[in-house]
Amino acid sequence: MSPRRFRGGIHPPDHKEKTRGGSSARIGVPERIVLPMVQHLGTPCVPAVEAGDVVERGQVVGRAEAMVSAPIHSPVAGTVIAVTETLTATGARVPAVEIAPEAEQDWDRFVPLEDAEVVHTVRAAGIVGLGGAAFPSAVKLTPPQDMPVSTVILNGCECEPYLTCDHRTMLERPGRVVAGGRIIAEAVGASRTVIGIEANKFDAVDTMRSAAGGSAEVCVLPAHYPQGAEKQLIRSVLGIEVPHGKLPAATGALVHNVSTAAAIADAVEDRRPLMERVMTVTGHVARPGNYLVPIGTLVSDVLAAAGGTVGEVARVIVGGPMTGMPLAGLDVPVVKATGGIVVFAQGEVAPAVLGDQPCIRCARCVAACPMWLEPYVIGIHANRRDWDATERYHAIDCIECGCCSYVCPTSRPLVQLIRRAKHMLMERGSKL
Amino acid sequence: MSETAPTSLPWVAAAPHIASKRSCRGIMLWVVVALLPTTGWAVWNMGSVAAWLLATCIGSAMGTEWLWNRIARRPQTLGDGSALVTGLLLALTLPPRTPLWMAVAGGIVAIALAKMLFGGLGWNLFNPALVGRAFISISWIGVLAGVRPFPGGWYNALDVPGTGDLDAITGATRLAIAAADRAADGAYGVDLTHYYAPLFFRNLEGSLGEVSAALLLFGGALLIVKGIIDWRIPVGYVGTVAVLSWAFGSDPVFNVLAGGLLLGAFFMATDYVTSPMTPLGRLLFGCGCGLFNVVGRFYGPMPESTTFAILFMNGLVPLIDRWLSPRTYGWGRGDA
Numbered sequence: 001m002s003p004r005r006f007r008g009g010i011h012p013p014d015h016k017e018k019t020r021g022g023s024s025a026r027i028g029v030p031e032r033i034v035l036p037m038v039q040h041l042g043t044p045c046v047p048a049v050e051a052g053d054v055v056e057r058g059q060v061v062g063r064a065e066a067m068v069s070a071p072i073h074s075p076v077a078g079t080v081i082a083v084t085e086t087l088t089a090t091g092a093r094v095p096a097v098e099i100a101p102e103a104e105q106d107w108d109r110f111v112p113l114e115d116a117e118v119v120h121t122v123r124a125a126g127i128v129g130l131g132g133a134a135f136p137s138a139v140k141l142t143p144p145q146d147m148p149v150s151t152v153i154l155n156g157c158e159c160e161p162y163l164t165c166d167h168r169t170m171l172e173r174p175g176r177v178v179a180g181g182r183i184i185a186e187a188v189g190a191s192r193t194v195i196g197i198e199a200n201k202f203d204a205v206d207t208m209r210s211a212a213g214g215s216a217e218v219c220v221l222p223a224h225y226p227q228g229a230e231k232q233l234i235r236s237v238l239g240i241e242v243p244h245g246k247l248p249a250a251t252g253a254l255v256h257n258v259s260t261a262a263a264i265a266d267a268v269e270d271r272r273p274l275m276e277r278v279m280t281v282t283g284h285v286a287r288p289g290n291y292l293v294p295i296g297t298l299v300s301d302v303l304a305a306a307g308g309t310v311g312e313v314a315r316v317i318v319g320g321p322m323t324g325m326p327l328a329g330l331d332v333p334v335v336k337a338t339g340g341i342v343v344f345a346q347g348e349v350a351p352a353v354l355g356d357q358p359c360i361r362c363a364r365c366v367a368a369c370p371m372w373l374e375p376y377v378i379g380i381h382a383n384r385r386d387w388d389a390t391e392r393y394h395a396i397d398c399i400e401c402g403c404c405s406y407v408c409p410t411s412r413p414l415v416q417l418i419r420r421a422k423h424m425l426m427e428r429g430s431k432l
Numbered sequence: 433m434s435e436t437a438p439t440s441l442p443w444v445a446a447a448p449h450i451a452s453k454r455s456c457r458g459i460m461l462w463v464v465v466a467l468l469p470t471t472g473w474a475v476w477n478m479g480s481v482a483a484w485l486l487a488t489c490i491g492s493a494m495g496t497e498w499l500w501n502r503i504a505r506r507p508q509t510l511g512d513g514s515a516l517v518t519g520l521l522l523a524l525t526l527p528p529r530t531p532l533w534m535a536v537a538g539g540i541v542a543i544a545l546a547k548m549l550f551g552g553l554g555w556n557l558f559n560p561a562l563v564g565r566a567f568i569s570i571s572w573i574g575v576l577a578g579v580r581p582f583p584g585g586w587y588n589a590l591d592v593p594g595t596g597d598l599d600a601i602t603g604a605t606r607l608a609i610a611a612a613d614r615a616a617d618g619a620y621g622v623d624l625t626h627y628y629a630p631l632f633f634r635n636l637e638g639s640l641g642e643v644s645a646a647l648l649l650f651g652g653a654l655l656i657v658k659g660i661i662d663w664r665i666p667v668g669y670v671g672t673v674a675v676l677s678w679a680f681g682s683d684p685v686f687n688v689l690a691g692g693l694l695l696g697a698f699f700m701a702t703d704y705v706t707s708p709m710t711p712l713g714r715l716l717f718g719c720g721c722g723l724f725n726v727v728g729r730f731y732g733p734m735p736e737s738t739t740f741a742i743l744f745m746n747g748l749v750p751l752i753d754r755w756l757s758p759r760t761y762g763w764g765r766g767d768a
Binding site: 010012161231235241242243244245246315317319321322323324325326327328342344348349350351357358359360361362363364366367370371372373374376394397400402405406407408409410411413415416419 | 444445446447448449450451452454455456458459512514552553554555662704705706707708709710711714757758759760761762763764
C-alpha cells in the first residue's frame with residue numbers, strides 16, 4: 001500500500017542516533033517513588049493507601065472512581081512514606097503517594113490483575129496512551145455504538161525528534177506489540193490492523209513485518225513531523241480526514257501507540273498492571289539511551305541513572321522537543337506518559353524570551369501547518385485579543401504540534417498565541 | 433538528587449523547544465548574495481557611477497529607517513536586513529546616470545512612505561523599492577526610460593557625476609526603441625533577435641539590474657533552490673509574459689529578457705510582505721503581474737511597465753489571500 005503524505009509538517013533534525021542503537025536497561029532501585037494521582041486525562045485517582053502501609057509491587061495505590069480515569073499501581077515493593085502532594089512536570093500541584101522502595105526488588109514478581117474480560121482488564125491495569133496523550137485506553141476500547149471501528153492503526157511513527165522509546169519497544173518486544181494490536185482489534189471488532197512506522201526506522205519495519213505475519217499490515221510512512229499525530233496519521237494511512245468536531249472513530253479508525261499496545265498485551269496475557277515504562281534519556285547526559293524506569297521515579301534519579309547531565313544545562317524537558325514540558329526543577333516524578341527526558345545546552349533551544357518581532361508574511365507557517373490553518377493570521381488576532389477573529393480562522397482546530405513556531409524566521413510565538421486563543425475560545429464554550 | 437544535576441533551570445519556556453535556523457536576517461542576506469553577481473557585473477561595466485548610485489540608494493534607505501526609528505523612539509530595525517535589500521533593489525531599478533539626489537529621494541520615499549508609515553516591516557501593502565522607483569519615474573518623467581519628454585527641460589542643466597550633460601548620456605533603452613518602432617508602424621523595424629545576446633550577457637542600456645539576464649536567472653535560481661522564494665511567482669510571471677507577448681504577435685524571448693522583467697519577477701514580485709500566502713495565490717499573483725506587464729508594455733503610456741504591474745498586483749494581495757484562504761483539515765468545502 002502506498003500511504004498518502006499529509007500536507008504540511010516539517011523536517012527537524014531528528015537526533016535519534018544517540019539512543020536508537022542500545023537496548024533498554026532497567027535503572028537501579030530509586031530511593032523514593034512519588035506517584036501523582038493525576039497521570040491521565042480525566043478524573044484524578046483517590047489514594048488507596050495510608051502512610052506506613054506496606055505495599056507490594058503491582059498493588060493499587062490510587063483508585064480510579066470514574067469512567068474516564070486510570071488506577072495507579074506501585075511499581076515497587078516498599079513502604080508508603082506519606083500521602084501528600086507533589087509538583088508534576090506541568091507545574092500543577094496534585095495529590096500523590098510517596099513510597100520508600102525496599103533496596104532489593106524482585107522485578108519478576110507483582111500482584112497480578114484479577115481475571116476479567118479485556119476492557120475491564122485494560123482499565124484495571126491503569127493503561128493510558130503512552131505516546132504522550134495519556135487518555136485512558138479502556139475508554140478508547142469502547143467506542144460509541146454508532147461508530148463501528150473497521151481499522152486499528154498502531155502508531156509507531158515516533159515523529160518527535162530525539163525520542164526512540166517506541167522504536168526500541170518495536171525492536172525489543174515486537175510480539176507484544178502485535179499481540180496488543182490483535183487484542184484491540186478483537187475488542188472493537190475491527191477487521192484490519194495497520195502498523196504505521198516512519199521510514200527512518202527500517203529495522204523496526206522489518207522486525208514488525210516478520211512479527212506480524214499476516215495478522216497486520218506494516219505501513220511505511222514518510223519521516224515527517226507530525227506524522228504520528230492522530231489526525232495526520234489517519235489521513236496518511238487511510239487517505240481520509242477526521243471531520244471537525246468529531247471523534248477519530250467517526251472515520252472508522254482507532255489509533256493506539258505501539259507501546260500502549262504492548263502494555264495492553266502485558267495486561268491481558270500476563271495480568272500485569274502498568275508499573276514501568278521505557279523512556280529515552282538523551283541530550284547532554286553522560287550515557288544517553290533508553291531506560292526501563294519505574295513510574296514515579298524522580299527526573300533527577302533518572303538523569304543520575306544515565307550518568308548525570310553534562311556541561312551547562314539550559315533546559316530539561318519531559319517528552320519530545322516539539323511538544324514536551326520544560327521543567328522548573330528536577331524533583332518531579334516521571335509519569336505513565338513520559339516518553340523521554342531531553343537535556344538541552346544553551347544554543348540548542350529556541351530563545352525563551354521572544355521579542356515582539358513582526359510577521360514578514362513569508363508563509364512558512366501556512367505551508368507547515370498540518371491542519372491547514374493560517375497561523376500568522378491567528379497570531380496577529382490573538383495578539384490583539386480579537387478572539388472572534390481567531391475563531392473565524394479555526395484556531396480551535398489547532399493540534400499544537402508547534403510546526404508554525406518552529407519555522408518562523410522572526411521567532412514569533414505562533415503556537416503559543418494560538419494556544420491562548422484556543423483557551424479563551426474553550427472558556428467561552430467553543431467545542432474542539 | 434544527583435550531584436551533577438542543576439537545582440534550578442533558568443530557561444523555562446513553552447514548547448516547541450527547538451527552532452529552525454532560518455532567520456529573517458539570514459533570508460535577507462541570501463537575497464543580497466543572489467543579487468551580488470548582477471550588482472558586481474553592473475559596477476564592473478558601468479563604472480563608478482553605478483557604485484555611487486548603489487551606495488546612495490542603500491545609504492538613503494537605511495538612513496531613512498534609522499532616522500524614522502530614532503524620531504519615533506522605536507528600537508532600531510536595520511538588523512533585520514530589509515532596508516539593505518530595499519536600497520539595493522531600488523538602485524538596480526535605476527539607470528546608472530540617475531542624478532544622485534533623485535536616488536536619495538527614491539530611498540526616502542521607499543522607506544518612509546511605503547514601509548514605515550504602514551507600520552514597518554511586514555505591514556506594508558506595496559513593495560517599498562518599487563514605490564521608490566515609481567516615485568522617481570512619475571516625478572521626473574522620462575529620466576528612467578531615457579526618453580527626453582521636455583527638450584531643454586530644467587533637469588538637463590543638472591550636474592550628474594561623470595558628466596555635466598544628462599542629455600548626452602541617457603540613451604533610450606532597447607525596450608523604448610522597440611516600443612517606439614512598434615508604435616510608429618505597428619511592426620518592429622529592428623530584428624529583435626540581435627538583442628538576445630547583449631540582453632542576456634552584457635547590456636549597458638537601461639538600469640543597473642538589466643545588465644545581464646543570465647546573472648539574474650542565476651540569482652533567482654539560487655533563491656529557489658535555497659527555499660527562499662517560491663518558484664510559482666517568477667514562473668507564473670515570466671511564463672505569462674512569454675505566452676501573452678507571443679499571442680500579441682511580439683517576440684516572447686525579447687520580451688522576457690528586456691526591461692526590468694526578470695529583476696521584477698525574481699526579486700520584486702517575490703517579496704514576502706507584498707505577495708500572497710498560499711501556493712495557488714502566489715501562482716495567480718505571478719500570472720497577474722505578467723498580464724499587466726504585457727498589457728502595460730503594449731498599450732500603456734510607457735514601455736517599462738514592470739513596476740506598475742507588480743504594484744497593482746500588490747494591491748490585490750489582501751483579496752487573493754482572502755479568496756484563497758486554505759480549507760482547514762476536517763472541514764468539508766460546504767462547512768462554514
